[in-house]
Amino acid sequence: MSEKVLMKGNEAIAEAAMRAGCKLFFGYPITPQTDLSEYLAKQMPKRGGLMLQAESEVAAINMVLGASAAGERVMTSSSSPGVSLKSEGISYIVGSDIPCVIVNVQRGGPGLGGIQPAQSDYFQATKALGHGDMHIIVLAPANIQEMALLTGEAFDLADIYRTPVMILADGALGQMMEPVDFGAKPVRELPAKDWACNGHGHKRLRNIVNSLYIQPEELERLNIERFERYKKIEENEVKYEEYLTEDAEITLVAYGITARIARTAVKLARAEGIKAGLFRPITLYPFPKKQLFELADKTNRFLSVEMSMGQMVDDVKLAVEFKKPVTHYGRTGGVIPSPEEILDEIRRLRREI
Amino acid sequence: MINVFENPKALTDIASHYCPGCTHGIAHRLVAEAIDALDIEGQTIGVAPVGCAVFAYNYFNCDMVQAPHGRAPAVATGIKRANPDNFVFTYQGDGDLAAIGTAETIHAAARGENITVIFINNAIYGMTGGQMAPTSIPGQVTTTSPYGRKPEIQGFPLRISEMMATIDGVAYAERVALDNVKNVRRAKVAIQKAFEVQRDKKGFSIIELLSTCPTNWGVSPVTALDYVREKMIPYYPLGVYKDITASKKEASE
Amino acid sequence: MSGFLFAGFGGQGILFSGKLLAKIGLAHGKQVSWLPSYGPEMRGGTANCSVIIDDEPIGSPLVTKPDVLVVLNLPSFEKFEKTVKKGGVLIVDSSLIDKKSERKDINSYYIPASMLASENGLEGLANVIIFGHMMKATGIFDYAAVEKVLVDSTPKSKPQLAELNAKALSLGYGWQE
Known part of the structure; x- marks a missing residue:
């Protein structure tokens, strides 16, 4: 039987991410999510991973783009103002059809706003996270147990549908402690990452991870294809x-x-x-x-x-x-x-x- | 029969979109020759920028990732940290590297990311049609500095190689030019050295290539080469600005 | 359901006290939540944390009307004393707060926890002393179980601290006005 431990929401996400095989984390400190990266900074080196503090949210999300393009499970996290900075990179990641997990531990806004819990990034998360015809999967946990559970699920969904997945939490969930059980989560069948840029070794054709399509018809086709995937997500993954x-x-x-x-x-x-x-x-x-x-x-x-x-x-x-x-x-x-x-x-x- | 000329293996057969007389073609070839010489195409991932070289992902035979504007060094960081034994290079223009991506460039260098940066400095924005670049030299006429770049209004250009030399994480920084055969040969040596520095896990390497943009400079390709010699090289002197392999050799002598 | 609020200055061990209580609840198979105040107030300003212990899944983790309020500084006393539920319990560190509650509908306890800490070589453990007194005043949870969780919560690298913690708990538990 697995044991329940008392943990902050931010830490539960971090722990669950490592258990889901997340090998790399790139982030930038911002209240009230900083303990997430602090936990990973301490734990990842001991467990064969890497937590790297980037020079900005902008750089962090692009490091995520690179690591994801290379085929690794990768995550970044931030709070509202920082997520705004990531939106460029998120749009590119969507356009490149590669997976990653993004955590938003929301605080009050607009602007620098405050540091207390809020849910005012709902529009941003579900409708306008980046430029272009795009969405990403958004999961909203309501307790610490679910933060752990949905984090594991987020990595699977990201890989299956080749899309970023956001865990949309808030300062209260991030900071509060509740008992959490990291028991085994159901195993989902995952597709091979045959698109990854990790060196072709002369064994396959070169891979290109890209979001630029100069021909309108081609871009339209890809956008329609992506929205068909959204339809599939809606049919199979609504919770x-x-x-x-x-x-x-x-x-x-x-x-x-x-x-x-x-x-x-x-x-x-x-x-x-x-x-x-x-x-x-x-x-x-x-x-x-x-x-x-x-x-x-x-x-x-x-x-x-x-x-x-x-x-x-x-x-x-x-x-x-x-x-x-x-x-x-x-x-x-x-x-x-x-x-x-x-x-x-x-x-x-x-x-x- | 002796084959006296062939395309590097690391370049695809796709005809490039670059303008006649543009030196991007030479720069691509030199990078590909270095990849061939070290026989690392199968382990190499290139990162294409935003700008004229955005289509670089079509021209190299290795795996390629296309980055948001200026973020190539951050993307390269992610790729390299995921697979430290791969070779990772970015190919960036002056707007990408020295304006919108200055922070990413400096911090990747400061972290000593074990990547190679190929920096095309042609002192102008090519893809958007000839606007002022962070490296446009004083007096240079562009569409957004139509009366010539005035330092009192538009400020001064950045000297990237000199700046990189001050950063501890940088292992190798050299400025070369693509204006004549001698300098192109020197550029080839420099680029290969940069990849060797990466192979030996010494840290960040950057090669700045003074390049031409006849189209947006509004001159003939030949005049453009003269411009590099007469205007750019005096402002951006060629040479090795940092080489930690050399200083180690000297120290041991 | 029982809602607890611990309040004082940052650095007084407020968050630790809350965590200790949550762990005790967890050890007793209860539903628990712990929510700190966070941000700049953590550094030298006022700090507080909400702890809820319940048999049912917990709704809001924020305790706005505490069943039990433990206060370690005057600003917290003035801010929260009036919020204690009717029939609830107020515990005051009387060496730091020279005020008494005038409310007749709550049970108030006064213990000079900080003074007792310095008199007994338990510097920095006023929070544990007052925690012990809270245990006695509220009667929730068995003393031995609490002591075990307290000792288990002390870093293994500091065995002498575990001993001091146990001493502080016992001192607070046994102290009489």
Whole structure:
């Protein structure tokens, strides 16, 4: 039996990455994710890996591009302002169709913002992480156990679909400790990296990792091909969790740290006889659209709870297709909502029904 | 029958897109000859920049990775750290290496990344059509310095080889020119030496090649070669700026 | 569910105390979470950490209305004393805080932990002394189990520190006003 250890979220991601065979990490210090790279700096040399502190976020993501192009499992991590700097490199990595894992331990913005937890990079992560027609898979853990689990999963998804995968966490999840069990994760079948640039040794044709296609028709073909892959990801990899949604009049939609607070609010509401439920997307891209669309037949209205001014709420609206009203409740700037204030909002909505 | 001329094996048969009279072709050939001479094509990964040489990935027979603008040394770092026994080179122009990618260049050098950087300095932006480069010399007319580069407005050019020589992680830094046969031969020796330095795991090596851009300079190829001799070499003197293998030899003598 | 809040200056061992409690909860098969305040306040400003021990999966890791509040400096007393839940417990290092709670709806305990630490050769262990007193005041968890986790949490390279920690815990646990 494996043992549960008490660990910070940042450290759990780091540990899980090494266990997933991540051999290289490139990063740049930024609060509140720095302990992730500190953990790796200490552990990787002992375990046959390398943690290298780059001169910038820009350089770090390009080192990731290089190591990934060379065929290794590689990761970088940052927090909101740093992720903005990485966006150029992420777009190139997508355009080159190579895998990697990127961690965003979100803090409040815009600008230098603050250092307290936030979920205000949802749009960036799911819709505008880089220039061009592109998405990457975005996973949103809600507890430390899941941070470990989804990190391992992220490396597999990246390799299978040849795409970057982002773990979208926040300062609270990064900094908090919970018990975590690094027990064996299910083994997925992985494709060979026959595209890797690691020296052809005169045994194969040369490989080229590239994102430049001067002929519009060729670039269009490749973009269409990539979006077909996104479709496959949507068919096979959507993850979500439902809590008391079966008979819920009011369905909260929340991800990450907010989902667990919303869950408490749902419990409090139920104790008062209000039929509330919680739908928690675990994959933010692809978003569980189909599941929410179907859920709209069962519930009276949706409440998107986020630590932002309202970003995921747009995706909920798109998914529900105006079948039921969708509203937003959020705190921003690094403020974590309390279960009680979410409960107040549930009560208010109950009165409206 | 004796074969007196053939293409280097490390170059593909694809016809290059470079303009007539441009020295990129010579530079490509010299890099390929060095790869052939050391018989390392199967272990080599090249990194193409953004700029005129972006299509370098089409011309070399080794594995190739194309990097974002200026980031080639960071990409090369990732490749080399993943497979330290491979040979990794970047091929970068002056805008790529000395403007947008200055930080990546300096820090890869400071880390002593065991890679080889081929730096094409033609004092102008070629691919975008003749704009001022960080290495455009004072007085040089470009589309974005139409009255000539004025240091009081556009500042001074960077002397990269001299700067590289001050960095501890740099093992070998030399500036050569591609303006005549003698200098091309010297360039060939320098490039091969840079790869040997990498083979011997001595650290960062950089060869700066003073190159021409007849198209964007608006002159004939022959006049362009004269320009290198008359304007560029005086501003960017040729020579070995750093060679840790030499200083070790001297020390042991 | 029990929410604990430890608060004081950075460097007083606030985060360690929280971690210790979380580990004790884990050793007892409970759900636990530990959330520190982080950032510049870690370096010389006020520091605090939230610990939750529960039988159910934990929602918000942030403790805003603590069942148990342990304070080691005056700013923390002034900020958090009013947030303690009705019927909750307040533990104060009375050698650093010369204020008393006027609340009648909570149980307040005062222990001169920092003074006891310096008097007993336990410099830097006021946090463990006050932790011992909290154990006694709240009655959660068995003393022997707590002592074991404390000793196990001490770096193996510092066996003498484990002994001092055990001494500090016992001193706080047995101390009477």
